[in-house]
Amino acid sequence: MELLTNEKFWNSILKTPPVKWMLKTALSTCQKCRRTPLKTALYNYSGKKRSFCSSCELYSRAIEFWISFIQKVLAVEKKRVSKLFEDSYVRRAINSIVSGFAEYGFKRPIQVHAPFLVVWNFTYKCNLKCKHCYSNSGFDPKMELSTEEAMKIVDQLADFGVTSLAFSGGEPLMRKDFFDVARYAVESGLYVSLATNGTLLTEENAIKLKEIGVHYVEVSVDGANAKTHDGFRGKDGAFEQTLQGLKNCMDKKICTCIAITGTKNNLKEIPSVLEMAENMGIDRFTLFNFIPTGRGKDIIDSDPSPQEREEILRFLNEKLSEDHKIAILSTTPQLTRVALQCSITEELILPLAHMEAAKVNKKARVLADFIGGCGAGRFYCAISPEGKVQPCVFMPLIIGDLKIEKIEDVWVTSSILLDLRDRQRLKGRCSKCEYKFVCGGCRARALSYYNDYLMSDPGCIRRLTNGD
Helix, strand or coil, X not given: CCHHHCHHHHHHHHCCHHHHHHHHHHCCCCCCCCCCHHHHXXXXXXXXXXXXXXXXXXXXXXXXXXXXXHHHHCCCCHHHHHHHHCCHHHHHHHHHHHHHHHHHCCCCCCCCCCCCEEEEECCCCCCCCCCCCCCCCCCCCCCCCXXXXXXXXXHHHHHHCCXXXXXXCCCHHHCCCXXXXXXXXXXXXXXXXXXXXXXXXXXXXXXXXHHHCCCEEEXXXXXXXXXXXXXXXXXXXXXXXXXXXXXXXXXXXCEEEEEXXXXXXXXXXXXXXXXXXXXXXXXEEEEECCCCCHXXXXXXXXXXXXXXXXXXXXXXXXXXXXXXXXXEEECCCHHHHHHHHHCCCCCEEEEECCCEEEEECCHHHHHHHHHCCCCECCCEEEECCCCEEECECXXXXXXXXXXCCCHHHHHHHCHHHHHHHCHHHCCHHHHHCCCCCXXXXXXXXXXXXXXXXXXXXXXXXCXXXXXX
């Protein structure tokens, strides 16, 4: 296992002429098959055999050999890997990972060719006034992108190899051209999701979402009852509208998620919200980390203490280890550390970069060093309503402008993104922590509290024992 994590060894291998040629070949699009040999190999490995040109078939068999080798080293069942590769978006993401190896070498954490996820704050318009809103939404937009400009950004993302695009806000459904742009994104090959407050998810809008092919709808619910939720959202009746919106999406067989931001005001209700989500038949439950940015600065006293955060993360980890139909996720990077600390069996459910939680064995735990922790600038970035690029929706740092720059150039050259990808540049307690590769702390929280995105995350319980 030590060899698997040896950066020097693998980089020496990647620099050899045969391996460089093999990577270049695997990642070059075949003019006949219109896909890379790597994607062909992943497709074949899923068991969905179909005819490709003789060259792609030959390269594919060689690549499949290496896939099988890695699968056996990590002691992962072939049927699990094959099932994973059935998803075209997973194949797209793996293509980005391997491209990252070819471009940047073997790094810990890994560096990908293009972000897996881009969160697009599509508008400042909003029909609610949530106390914790990171974009301080609710005012009338003036400099938002036109429909034509929005379509051009979709083209950029698709051409660069971005896997997933999440429309957020504000309230995306308040932009009249949302369905047109979302449809175009789906047709461009992106996995498209919607983050919404749920109040505008009428039956008619749910039908439209299904028709255009939106894959996933995430709805914010900030409490187990109307009093908590409506008080946080600034509108009476929002709770019932939100739940009805979720039901409308579920009726149309759209994958749904209930997302809650944990604060001192609702921490005790999180178990009840999770139970409610399960009882409703919701597909996913996500706990968002509270970040005091935007309007959230006004309620900084609502930030859970390190002890409170640790307690709720241990609760989530306990639920992860149980047999639940609902997927449980969190944007809190410390959850991976908690999962590793609490593991007492050969298998554990390992949260990876807040995008997924996978059941892995002891050998496969090394994946956490390369994938786990804060994904800002590593696996994901954000776009503002004006087309400005940020490392994260919670980090108001402008690193590019897609009206005049390409997302590819911003992703590759931004000094801020380069900082975020290098855990050796962390400061304070996070720089000395044995879990800095699987966690690394939340960079947005460090920026909010210290105006330095490389400082320690003030919400981590390990700070209390060693300090900054």
